[in-house]
Amino acid sequence: MNRQVPTLSQGINQLTNGSSELTHTGNQLKTAGNQLVSGGQQLNGGINQVNGGVQQLNHQLQAMSSQLSQLEAGLNQAVSGLDKVQNGISEVQSYLSELKNSPAGNQLNIPQNELNNDNLVTSYNTYMNKNRQLTQLSVVLKADPNSHTAAKTVKQLEKDVKAQIKATSLSKAKVAIGGQTSQNLDLETLSQGDFTRTAMIMIIGIGIALLFFTRSVLQPMVIIATLVGTYYTAINLTALIAQHFFHERMLTWNAPFFTFIMLVALGVDYSIFLMMRYRDEELVDPGNQVKHILQAATVIGTVVMSAIIILSGTFAALIPSGIMTLIQVAIAVILGLMILVTVLPIIMSAYVKLTYDSRVNRGIGIKNNTK
Template sequence: MLGLWIVLLAIASPFAAKLADVQNDRAVDYLPAGAGSTEVACIQDQLPGGEATELVLVYHRDGGLTAADRATAGDQVTRIAGEHRLVSEPEGVPSEDGATLMYPVVSTEPGQDEEKRDALVDDIRDTARGGDGLSADVGGPGALTTDAGKVYDSLGGPLLYTTAGVVAVLLILIYRSPFLWLVPLAVAGVADYLAMAVAYGLNQGFDTSVSGQSSGVMTILVFGAGTDYALLLVSRYREELRRFERPYDAMAAALRGCGPAVLASSGTVAAGLLCLLAADLNSSRGMGPLGTVGVLCALAAMTTLLPAVLVLLGRRVFWPLIPAFGSTPKQRRNVFAAMGGSAGRRPLTVLAGGVVLLGALALGALNLPGALKQEDSFTKTPESVTAMETLAAAYPGRGTQPITVMSPAGRADEALAEIRDTKGVGAAERGRRSEDWTEISVIATAAPESAAEAATIEALRERLDGSHVGGAGAQQLDLKETNDRDRAIVVPLVLAAVLLVLVALLRSLVAPLLLLAAVVAVWAASLGVAGLVFEPLLGFEGTDPGLGLLSFVFLVALGVDYGIFLMHRMREECLNGAEPGTAALTALRTTGGVIASAGLVLAATFAVLTNMPLVQLVELGFVIAVGVLLDTFLVRTYLVTSAGVALGRKVWWPGPLSKARPAPAGEPAREPAGAL
């Protein structure tokens, strides 16, 4: 097995290194093909020079620009126009107070080539220089895209190293061994490398969208889910080593014992993530396959490579707490037995209290800020955002980034007249043209990505038959509308897919519905906690439009994992003759420690995203980490256990376990051998 993995990695190596080359993080790359802003971008590619890169040069001096400042700005803009292919000669637009001067710059030089776009932005920034109190910043949609791309490109190394470091610390604390933690961590790294190669193959073979967000989440899933599977397997393996002399036999027994739960867990996550293929948004649709690849590669590595390595290393890998053959583990006070005892004594009271608590937390979602603007998506302010903030203060009565309208060439005059007659339009001018299309640049009177600008964009789309409306504001509007539509489609699919997997595994209808209700409540409570933290404490100006959908998919798919571990053990105890209430408490006592450890690891890996420099990643990591912790220490520990005690055999309805049956004569219910 070890040899097979070495060969597999040798084959995958050339492809894994290429994943970053196919990563796209333009706003338009996240949109569906049918969106108006996407149509505009596609038509721009066909115009002379290809897609345009729109920038704004912003010169500012507190107290007012001097004549020398204006001369410096003019000389620098002339130099830029001479060195680069611009659509038109830039003209300066002074602010009313005379402290700011902006030059809109539009170039077709880069086309769709991201490296050329970044090089253009960097070169213009090198040319546009201030000094002695004069600031010179380059903003606009093109600069925002460049800054966002650089942030995404920088995530790979820090994200991987931080995730690995967090997992390593937790594994050392959990295993209390100087060597054992290295094995699952190294295997998770191997799984991540394989996942990168498979993701690249999906992109080349099926044109699967790859973004910085989706590749980052894939890495998180590999380490988070993979370590969870490792914790379950190693825990069961440790127990079996006391019953079997040969490590090989102990591992075979461990795989038979926890294999079904691990397979069902990964299957549930994969089924939930694949439902994202029904999304219309490119970024969400691409997240599904990449997340599934991460989970399945983690599953493959942890059920084949990890067992092989552990068997080869033998018992000594557990040093100094080596489980000897025939020994009895030292009995320690079980905190989960105590927690289960409280749930067992007053199940309805505990259940009602937990439901009220989750409901109260969910109310915080009403305090979530509105949609996140493009310039608010950075945790640290890059130059492009500084430029846009200066523009917003200096030109409060007009837009500072254009709305692009692509009109059929034969209707350009009519379209231009209708545009100028539309409420909210400050100015409109023709730009490039081809035989079929004419580009019209529109400046709104409202601030970029504001509600007023959105109303202007919608009004233009209603009035202009046959034309397409795009630009940065239209892209953000399309992102929000498409996310709303995707949520209405994907959420029911996820619930149905997860329910089917749970019904097949648990042979029940009530238990799966109970688990689904629990994870949905956790999702709502997590968003509520986010509403109490994002703007009041972290100062975030908006919420990523895709946060609701992505957090739902991950929390439902991953949260059900722990329900599977718990309910699968409850069912096993019931099959061995235990009463449902006793089975619920026994399952919590024997699996609580492993589930808690797994939950901590998964929450910690997603919490790594909160240290990233992009607000949408921070928000996603925060909501999922909070949800996993709520699920691990409240829902699984108290609510599911108390519901199992309160419902009794009804929890297994309509399966055979829902009917009372006597234990086999002379065969008392056995005590569990150990944790999953």
């Protein structure tokens, strides 16, 4: 026992030291427990705050949900309003389109406060007279003023202006168009009237003259029909030549007038020569009309061919002039003479043969029936 006392004393010291360490550790553990309790209390307070915030957020979300319903209803009303606005815009556009196509859409409405504007007064003085009852508008055409395109544009312009002022306060106003193109149109209109009157006078006069020379009614009608047909054939061929070789869509306004006069005058001369020669042959040897018209065509044809060659050369000298009217008249007359010298003997020979052969056949038939 005495030997074990130091060992026991040593163990007691170790136990005492362990108890001290245990006491110290317990104090640390107690301090940590207090800290943990304090943290738990803070956590509980935070949880309570979070819970309050969640409740407040929930309340705000509920209020927002109610407001979203109101917003949705408002947006639906806005969409309905936009549809009405769109329909109104469509109606306005339809009205403006109809207004644009109506005579009222062509009117210019000037506000009252702009009527005394200096710039507007300057425009009045430039384009109107002092009493403001006459106005002049200048229109510059893109095409050549002597071309048919310009003439067509001026005609359409005059027609449109007169049509548009009918539904306005200017319905009784007089519209006049001037300028080179308008002058050409006036000359063309005058020439067409003169052409019709001259053609009628020439045809009637030639018909009366041929009645005395031929002592027949049908022969002048055949000759005049041949001359008119020759004229239309020549003038149409000339139009085709002018279109393909000179790039002119139409003939000049005075080319048909001069062509008709030249062809009819020369054709009548040829016809009178032919029928006079036919009468001379008939006086020498009466009764064989077909033979006489062939002899007359043969004799007169040589003279006329020589005259046509000379005339064609004379008119061909007009082609290099560069003046479209002279060029077209020259081509038309040359073509007409070539057609006339070919067609007129054939037609007159056929007419005489059909006329007198049918008479002879009818006479033979009457004699046979009598026998």
